[in-house]
Amino acid sequence: MAEHFTAEGLHYRVAGRTVIDDVSLTLAKGELVALIGPNGAGKSTLLRLLTGYLKPATGRCELASKTLDEWPAQRLSRHRAVMRQQTQLGFDWPVEAVIAMGRAPWTQRPESQIIAKVMEMTGCTPLAGRQYAALSGGEQQRVQLARALAQLWCDGTPRGWLFLDEPTSALDLYHQQHLLRLLKMLTASRELHVCIVLHDLNLAALWADRIVLLHNGRLVSQGTPEAVLQADDLRRWYGAQVHVGQHPANGSPQVFLAP
Numbered sequence: 001m002a003e004h005f006t007a008e009g010l011h012y013r014v015a016g017r018t019v020i021d022d023v024s025l026t027l028a029k030g031e032l033v034a035l036i037g038p039n040g041a042g043k044s045t046l047l048r049l050l051t052g053y054l055k056p057a058t059g060r061c062e063l064a065s066k067t068l069d070e071w072p073a074q075r076l077s078r079h080r081a082v083m084r085q086q087t088q089l090g091f092d093w094p095v096e097a098v099i100a101m102g103r104a105p106w107t108q109r110p111e112s113q114i115i116a117k118v119m120e121m122t123g124c125t126p127l128a129g130r131q132y133a134a135l136s137g138g139e140q141q142r143v144q145l146a147r148a149l150a151q152l153w154c155d156g157t158p159r160g161w162l163f164l165d166e167p168t169s170a171l172d173l174y175h176q177q178h179l180l181r182l183l184k185m186l187t188a189s190r191e192l193h194v195c196i197v198l199h200d201l202n203l204a205a206l207w208a209d210r211i212v213l214l215h216n217g218r219l220v221s222q223g224t225p226e227a228v229l230q231a232d233d234l235r236r237w238y239g240a241q242v243h244v245g246q247h248p249a250n251g252s253p254q255v256f257l258a259p
Helices: 043-051 073-077 095-103 112-121 137-151 173-188 201-207 231-238
Strands: 004-014 017-028 032-036 058-063 080-083 160-165 192-197 210-215 218-223 242-246 253-257
Touching: 004 043, 017 043, 017 058, 017 192, 017 218, 032 043, 032 173, 032 201, 043 080, 043 160, 043 192, 073 080, 080 137, 095 112, 095 137, 112 137, 137 160, 137 173, 173 192, 173 201, 201 253, 210 231, 218 231, 231 242
Parallel strands: 032 192, 032 210, 080 160, 160 192
Antiparallel strands: 004 017, 004 058, 210 218, 242 253
């Protein structure tokens, strides 16, 4: 697998409006990168460009020195998985079957051991046997994470590039913490490499190795949480009055709204 996933000079327009404007970005192995920015900044659109689900007007994304278009779809799916904000299925399958969909690029045979392992990792074991459509939004998010990890499962662990769009939006505090701890542990092995859209700046500060800040479709800041989450910069790009302090446990920046 390539050491880097690169995007160069991405532009994307919708209905005559520029949504992504000359964005270049490099993602490194073993890194958890958080995409942040105000509503309408282009975070989800950029994620879809990076994963090949949208084609840029100009620019390109490369993996292993080949553009995403040059990869056969099945082979790319073994190296790149995506978890969207919401996934509506046109059929009502049990949880195990939805997670097993992730194994389609690898095999059509049942792989119950892999499914059981990713269910355990993602806290989905208590959901076994339930119908996907009957789950809460947060439970569905956990199942979709398990599906994405199953898609990248190779030689006993998830390996490759995982892109997630607001995976914590419907999760309670316990499951937010569980998900981000899991991703941090997996990226530390340098086998999994994560790019995640987050609205919660404090979650990004706690867990991301690098933060990328978008505003009006442009990349305006990137670096460590300490470098990006500066009060003056956040006031400029978000338009909100904020204070930035430190987390009492590890000193990471924490953002507070001014009363």
